[in-house]
Amino acid sequence: MQAFKIAVKSIAAKKARSALTMLGVIIGLAAVIILVSYAQGQNQQMREFYESLGSNVVNINAYSPGKNVAKLLGDYCMDELDDYILGVTPVVNFYERTVLKYGAKTMDSYESSWEESPQLVMGNQDYSLCNNFTIAKGRDISFLDVDRYNQVCVLGHDVAETLFNFVDPVGKEITINGIPFTVVGVFAEKDPNNMSGMDRYLLVPYTMKRVLSSDNMISDFVAKAKDSASTAKAVSLLQGYLDNLLGEGMGYVQSPNEWQEQSEEQDKMQQRFLGGIAAISLAVGGIGIMNIMLVTVTERTREIGIRKAIGAERRSIIAQFLIEACMICGIGGLFGIAAGYVGTLIVGKLSFKMILIPNAGVTVGAFFISVALGVVFGLYPAIKASGLQPVDALRAD
Numbered sequence: 001m002q003a004f005k006i007a008v009k010s011i012a013a014k015k016a017r018s019a020l021t022m023l024g025v026i027i028g029l030a031a032v033i034i035l036v037s038y039a040q041g042q043n044q045q046m047r048e049f050y051e052s053l054g055s056n057v058v059n060i061n062a063y064s065p066g067k068n069v070a071k072l073l074g075d076y077c078m079d080e081l082d083d084y085i086l087g088v089t090p091v092v093n094f095y096e097r098t099v100l101k102y103g104a105k106t107m108d109s110y111e112s113s114w115e116e117s118p119q120l121v122m123g124n125q126d127y128s129l130c131n132n133f134t135i136a137k138g139r140d141i142s143f144l145d146v147d148r149y150n151q152v153c154v155l156g157h158d159v160a161e162t163l164f165n166f167v168d169p170v171g172k173e174i175t176i177n178g179i180p181f182t183v184v185g186v187f188a189e190k191d192p193n194n195m196s197g198m199d200r201y202l203l204v205p206y207t208m209k210r211v212l213s214s215d216n217m218i219s220d221f222v223a224k225a226k227d228s229a230s231t232a233k234a235v236s237l238l239q240g241y242l243d244n245l246l247g248e249g250m251g252y253v254q255s256p257n258e259w260q261e262q263s264e265e266q267d268k269m270q271q272r273f274l275g276g277i278a279a280i281s282l283a284v285g286g287i288g289i290m291n292i293m294l295v296t297v298t299e300r301t302r303e304i305g306i307r308k309a310i311g312a313e314r315r316s317i318i319a320q321f322l323i324e325a326c327m328i329c330g331i332g333g334l335f336g337i338a339a340g341y342v343g344t345l346i347v348g349k350l351s352f353k354m355i356l357i358p359n360a361g362v363t364v365g366a367f368f369i370s371v372a373l374g375v376v377f378g379l380y381p382a383i384k385a386s387g388l389q390p391v392d393a394l395r396a397d
Contacts, residue, residue, distance in 0.1 A: 003316070007324035010296065011331075021292045022332030024285025025373065029336025029366050030343055031281045037344040037358045038351065039270050045352050056225040057130065058085075058234050062242050062251035063219035069246075070206070070218055074124075076241055077223055084230040084237070087126030088223040090206045094120035096213060100202065102163045102174045118159055119197055120176065122206040128154075128187070130222040133198075138170035138185030145184075146205040153181045156201040157189040176204070177212060231255050282369065285332075286377040293325050293381035301388065308390040317386035318379075325378025326371050333370030337363055 011018045062069050070090045077088040098109040098120045109117045121127075124146045128135065136157070145152050153176070160169050169183045181204065191198040210216050223238070225231040235253050242251025297304070304317060341358060348356025 003320045003323045004327075006320055007327045010324055011328060017292065018328060021288055021328055022335065024288040025282065025329050025332030025370055026285075026336040026339055028279075028282035028285040029333055029370055030339035031277075032279060032366050032369075033337065033340025033358050033362060034343040034347055035277065036362050037340075037356055038347055040359060041348055041352045041354070041356045042270070043268075045354075056228055056231045057132075057256055058223040058225055058231060058238065059254050059256065060088075060221040060223060060238060060242070060251070061219055061253075062221070062246060063217060064246045064250065067245075070221070072245065073221055077238075080241075081234060081237060084225055084234045086224045086226055087129045088221060089123040089126040089130050090218045091127070091131075091220045091222050092122035092206050092209055092218060093220075094122065094212065097177070098202075099177055100159065100163060100174055102172065105163045107159065107162055114197070116158075116162075117197075117200065118202055119156075119200050120202050120204065120212070122204050122209055124206055126224070127203060127222075130224040131198075133190065133201075133203075134188045135185050136188035137168065138183070140185055141203065141205055146207050149207050149211075150205065151179065151181045151208065151211075152184045152205070154185040154187060154203040155183055156187050156199045156203075158199040159202055160186045176202070179211065282373060286329075286373040289325055289328060289373065290377040290381060292328075293321060293378050294384070296324070297321065297381050297385040300385075304385050304388050305390050308388070314386040318382040321382035321385050322375060322378050325382070326374030329370045329374035330367075333367045336370065337367060340366070 060073065062073065074088055077085045098107075098118050100107040100118055107116075107118045109119070112118070123130075123141075125141055125143045127133070128140050135154070137160075138154075141150075141152060141154060144150070153174070155163070155169055163169070163174065164172070169186055172183050173180050174183060175181070187199070187201070187203075189199055204212075206218065209218070223234065225234045232255075235255050239251070239253040242253065245251070307317065340363075344356050344358050348354050
């Protein structure tokens with residue numbers, strides 16, 4: 001307790017110097033928390049993106065002139081792979097100009113920014129299942145819509161809001177590039193951060209491709225597997241089927257599960273890298289603490305001499321200076337954590353448009369690291385102070 005009291009008095013006696021000494025720890029600790037939290041925020045955003053795409057998805061790319069790959073692939077998945085596959089759909093992303101009109105409201109893909117541009121997509125009755133969309137109003141497109149070339153569409157959340165505002169779109173008629181389509185449903189919002197633009201999708205049956213475009217080629221498909229084990233099995237079987245059907249190298253099958261695992265590993269590496277960079281700031285702050293503690297030892301040489309002359313042991317001298325160094329680092333650590341929390345909230349709002357809170361484990365670990373800095377960088381000055389000879393110390397000015 002006596003050592004704590006002496007440490008508090010020493011810090012309070014030289015407030016400006018103590019504050020400047022703490023500044024290195026504050027900046028270093030705040031940097032560690034903010035950078036690690038930033039990496040975690042990136043990881044969280046990517047995880048949400050992959051979740052929005054849907055889990056256990058199989059992406060297929062295959063095309064062969066003269067063969068109806070869409071029908072052949074659909075029949076194979078539903079007949080031979082029904083133990084692994086829940087559904088399969090062609091996926092057509094329409095990259096030509098798309099103009100949507102309802103009354104006086106217009107959405108033009110060429111005249112809008114990326115954040116507001118509508119994206120026309122085409123698929124079958126399994127498109128929503130395979131791509132993790134849910135219906136908020138009305139219904140999804142059906143097998144009969146696809147089979148009979150029905151001019152129907154399902155609107156993404158943002159498209160419905162832009163064209164209809166508070167009016168219920170179901171049953172209303174819009175035009176797509178001048179061709180009338182009846183709105184049969186509206187998708188629920190799934191991409192609030194607008195990372196992929198999925199809420200700006202407009203789904204029509206893929207059989208309408210010949211009406212909307214002169215290009216009738218369909219080469220991209222998405223299948224939905226039952227679980228992760230089924231996904232791996234389906235990828236293997238589908239690749240073998242396409243190799244036999246089209247020839248080796250003419251069809252490709254992949255799963256986003258593989259990309260997600262690679263992305264998570266990269267995020268962990270980035271987290272460690274950013275944490276290492278921030279740790280350099282802490283090391284610089286620690287060197288500053290060692291410097292100040294050496295100055296403190298010099299200033300208090302006579303005090304050390306008196307204490308040793310009346311019987312103080314070396315360990316009590318070491319404890320006194322270590323406690324003072326740890327106290328400086330601990331107080332700096334608390335301020336650094338506060339600064340890190342504020343900085344993380346700002347970075348989360350500006351970079352990810354979300355409330356980002358530092359991980360509790362990182363916060364507690366950062367505080368103990370700051371205290372450990374006091375031990376590591378305060379040890380040499382403390383040992384130096386305890387090694388002074390009483391006679392020499394008492395003669396010091």
